[in-house]
Amino acid sequence: MKKYRLAFIGMGPGGADWITPAAWQQIAAADYIYASARLQDTVEDALPAFSGFFSLGTKERTWRIFNGRLTTLVEPILDDLERGNVVVLCTGDTGIFSIASWLNRVISERLPQQPIDWLPGISSLQYLSAKLKRSWQNLRIISLHGREPEDLDEVFRSKEPLGIFTDPHHSPHWLATQLIEAGRGEAQMSCGYSLTYPEEEIVTGSVRSFLTSPEEETRLCLVIVSEKTSVEEQTPSPWEKGFAGGMPDHAFQRGNRPMTKSVIRSRLASLL
Structure with a gap:
């Protein structure tokens, strides 16, 4: 029996231009798409511009629109996974305050062998x-x-x-x-x-x-x-201070005596 896949997709901060190519490809492969009404509008409005580039084609996809109550999504997702690939569109990035975390945990408990993918997005x-x-x-x-x-x-x-x-x-x-x-x-x-x-x-x-x-x-x-x-105004990295590698000059206690500069020490070390 074929195992259909579940994917949580980070959709970026809002505008379609900020959705990644990998996200469009997952959407193209989906049979069922779970999304807020706002994200559905974003995707459908952008389809004419992006469909050719990402080979979205004319495949029929079923939209499942939710109102933010995650508990209502679990059973429909489990049912749809018996018939096709499912994607859940998440605002921003899947790794930061995302609905992906809770849904992933609950669905993994119900279906331990279910293949699940996370696709990161650009966070606001x-x-x-x-x-x-x-x-x-x-x-x-x-x-x-x-x-x-x-x-x-x-x-x-x-x-x-x-x-x-x-x-x-x-x-x-x-x-x-x-x-x-x-x-x-x-x-x-x-x-x-x-x-x-x-x-x-x-x-x-x-x-x-x-x-x-x-x-x-x-x-x-x-x-x-x-x-x-x-x-x-932010703390500069060692490279922004002119640090060439190894220990920076200011790490040495040398009093008034001269010392070999960091760029020379780095070059000598590279020849060893």
Whole structure:
């Protein structure tokens, strides 16, 4: 008996241009596609432009539209896997606050031998960081989308740079009030609204400046809070300091005596 495959596909931050070629190929091979209404619209609107390039063809596919209640998806997915390949379209990247984690665990418990693939996508956090010309590797990443971590007050009072996924209740205005109370009113805050869509907007200012924003925000919104605001202000790597390899010059205690520079030490080591 043929074993049909299940795939969780990261669909990127929103716009069709940011969906990976691998994602389109998995969609092309699918018999059943689980997605939100927004992602269905994104895919169907883009099909004329992408169908030839990714050989999507005219294969008939069945859409299963869900409203975010994951518990309602399990039985239909299990039933559809008896008849064809199933893909679940996930916003952003499958590895960060994604529906893929919970569904993968539950379905694997029910069908231990079921082949499951994860395809990463471009996260809105990656996209916004690139727009701000900053790295995101040092961000403390939290999600307030339908949840509120128990240690949130501690997180806000820390001086760590933050990447925050929001929802309408946890708006930039709400975040500003909480951060000001935590003593971070003068930190820099950047809010990305409807990222990658035509109506995209990115607003940067002090935390305090967002007190004038709406108390509830219906647009998709991602927030980065940091004391440092640009690539130039972030800690440079050894290569950006001119470090050529091995131990950097400043690691040696030598008083006023001269020493061989790091570029020479690196060259001598390469000849050994």
